[in-house]
Amino acid sequence: xxxxxxxxxxxxxxxxxxxxxxxxxxxxxxxxxxxxxxxxxxxxxxxxxxxxxxxxxxxxxxxxxxxxxxxxxx
Amino acid sequence: xxxxxxxxxxxxxxxxxxxxxxxxxxxxxxxxxxxxxxxxxxxxxxxxxxxxxxxxxxxxxxxxxxxxxxxxxxxxxxxxxxxxxxxxxxxxxxxxxxxxxxxxxxxxxxxxxxxxxxxxxxxxxxxxxxxxxxxxxxxxxxxxxxxxxxxxxxxxxxxxxxxxxxxxxxxxxxxxxxxxxxxxxxxxxxxxxxxxxxxxxxxxxxxxxxxxxxxxxxxxxxxxxxxxxxxxxxxxxxxxxxxxxxxxxxxxxxxxxxxxxxxxxxxxxxxxxxxxxxxxxxxxxxxxxxxxxxxxxxxxxxxxxxxxxxxxxxxxxxxxxxxxxxxxxxxxxxxxxxxxxxxxxxxxxxxxxxxxxxxxxxxxxxxxxxx
Numbered sequence: 017x018x019x020x021x022x023x024x025x026x027x028x029x030x031x032x033x034x035x036x037x038x039x040x041x042x043x044x045x046x047x048x049x050x051x052x053x054x055x056x057x058x059x060x061x062x063x064x065x066x067x068x069x070x071x072x073x074x075x076x077x078x079x080x081x082x083x084x085x086x087x088x089x090x
Numbered sequence: 091x092x093x094x095x096x097x098x099x100x101x102x103x104x105x106x107x108x109x110x111x112x113x114x115x116x117x118x119x120x121x122x123x124x125x126x127x128x129x130x131x132x133x134x135x136x137x138x139x140x141x142x143x144x145x146x147x148x149x150x151x152x153x154x155x156x157x158x159x160x161x162x163x164x165x166x167x168x169x170x171x172x173x174x175x176x177x178x179x180x181x182x183x184x185x186x187x188x189x190x191x192x193x194x195x196x197x198x199x200x201x202x203x204x205x206x207x208x209x210x211x212x213x214x215x216x217x218x219x220x221x222x223x224x225x226x227x228x229x230x231x232x233x234x235x236x237x238x239x240x241x242x243x244x245x246x247x248x249x250x251x252x253x254x255x256x257x258x259x260x261x262x263x264x265x266x267x268x269x270x271x272x273x274x275x276x277x278x279x280x281x282x283x284x285x286x287x288x289x290x291x292x293x294x295x296x297x298x299x300x301x302x303x304x305x306x307x308x309x310x311x312x313x314x315x316x317x318x319x320x321x322x323x324x325x326x327x328x329x330x331x332x333x334x335x336x337x338x339x340x341x342x343x344x345x346x347x348x349x350x351x352x353x354x355x356x357x358x359x360x361x362x363x364x365x366x367x368x369x370x371x372x373x374x375x376x377x378x379x380x381x382x383x384x385x386x387x388x389x390x391x392x393x394x395x396x397x398x399x400x401x402x403x404x405x406x407x408x409x410x411x412x413x414x415x416x417x418x419x420x421x422x423x424x425x426x427x428x429x430x431x432x433x434x435x436x437x438x439x440x441x442x443x444x445x446x447x448x449x450x451x452x453x454x455x456x457x458x459x460x461x
Contacts, residue, residue, distance in 0.1 A: 031234070031286045031342075033094060044241075051094065059211060059241050062350045072289065072342055075181075075231070076209020077238035079289045079351065080342050 031074040033082060034058065036065050048073065097313030098136075106318035107141040113325040120146045121277060122324055123414055125267065126284035127154030127442025128312050134451035136314040146321065149414035150447075152266050152370060153284055155231040156183045156440035157412060160366045161402065163259055164189035166395035167228050170257060171202045173393060177220060178204045179213040180228035183440040188433065190400045210242035210256075217246070217254035226389045229258045234286040236260040236378060237351035240358035243380070243387055255389040258379050260359065263287050264295050265376035266367060271303045275415055280324040282317065283309035285339045290355075292347030293337050300333040311339040358384050368402065368436055369409025408435035411444050418448040425449060 034048035044061040048071065059077040071078035124130055130150045133139060139148060152158055164187050171178035171194060185194040185206060198204040207213045210227050217225035229239040239256060246254045263284060270276060283296055288309045296307045306327040310320035320338045327333060337343055358381060365377025380388040407421040418424055428434040430446050437445035
């Protein structure tokens with residue numbers, strides 16, 4: 017998981033979108049990839065994750081699955 | 091990237107800025123608090139302040155988990171980390187927070203085995219790789235981070251990792267908000283609610299703010315378009331005489347929160363009777379500790395710590411900054427004795443801290459104003 021310049025993702029009320037590459041349902045873990053292509057193992061016990069999903073990840077844990085129908089921004 | 095790029099659209103930002111300008115009443119001054127440090131960071135990074143009318147003031151709230159950790163807890167962490175043979179793990183920003191006698195980074199330089207991790211899961215991995223050594227994870231954060239710690243503790247229990255324990259400093263967002271709202275020296279018109287805390291707890295816990303204090307709350311995302319839209323939603327509530335909790339961040343935040351996260355938190359944690367917040371003092375039922383069921387994984391029970399309360403440095407005005415009473419640049423030591431390289435106060439340590447965010451981005455806007 018990468019940090020934006022000067023921005024620590026492990027702190028603050030912060031989350032990053034990551035794509036699910038592979039899911040290990042037995043262990044409740046998934047291999048995920050961030051915007052910059054960096055891969056890491058993510059806890060997916062709190063969401064229903066499938067390969068191809070985009071998850072909101074904070075401190076190594078997926079907190080939400082981002083809906084495909086995003087709320088209109090204006 | 092989808093869910094990111096469209097919320098950084100400059101043209102959309104300008105349209106929203108125009109709508110905000112049209113929504114303000116001339117002659118009225120608006121003070122809106124962004125609760126969360128992530129919002130503070132985005133506001134300065136993207137220059138959102140510059141897009142707002144002069145009579146819309148953003149006030150920075152207490153939502154940076156690094157900034158609210160008192161010095162005494164840092165001292166406790168360092169005492170643990172100095173134990174021979176122990177591996178102490180923590181998030182990067184925490185390593186630079188000053189205790190009464192240096193930082194975790196100083197202790198590391200002096201020989202303590204302190205390792206930076208990106209997640210509690212990383213800390214658990216270290217424990218599994220070193221079964222002969224005690225491994226402590228320094229847990230900080232609001233309800234955003236607490237589920238991650240809870241899941242890791244549950245995993246440690248399931249996998250029988252006996253050498254792993256947690257120094258728990260998780261805090262909850264509602265009690266400090268209530269303390270701020272009860273503070274006599276603070277006048278606010280509305281709140282930009284914390285987006286990712288709300289992913290876990292939902293928007294419902296903030297209903298007391300409009301109900302008991304008659305202030306609007308808009309739970310917001312973190313991209314510039316999110317924040318501008320949230321400001322507009324608050325202004326519209328005020329101009330229409332409404333006062334409610336609205337959810338701008340619906341693409342992520344369910345109104346009821348993440349029930350699985352709440353369930354694992356209820357299993358692993360319980361509320362402390364009180365917890366000290368830097369600058370805000372002791373606040374009842376605002377901190378979490380490990381529940382009795384997980385007491386054997388509680389580092390505070392496993393290792394003796396000083397547990398001494400340490401007063402903030404006299405020159406430091408983090409408390410006033412955290413309450414939004416003063417702006418970062420109004421602090422006596424801002425940018426001189428206290429800088430991100432050599433912080434005195436915690437608000438200058440984390441990039442989510444109001445002072446560090448202002449130092450890194452906002453001061454340039456101020457320099458333009460002064461010129």
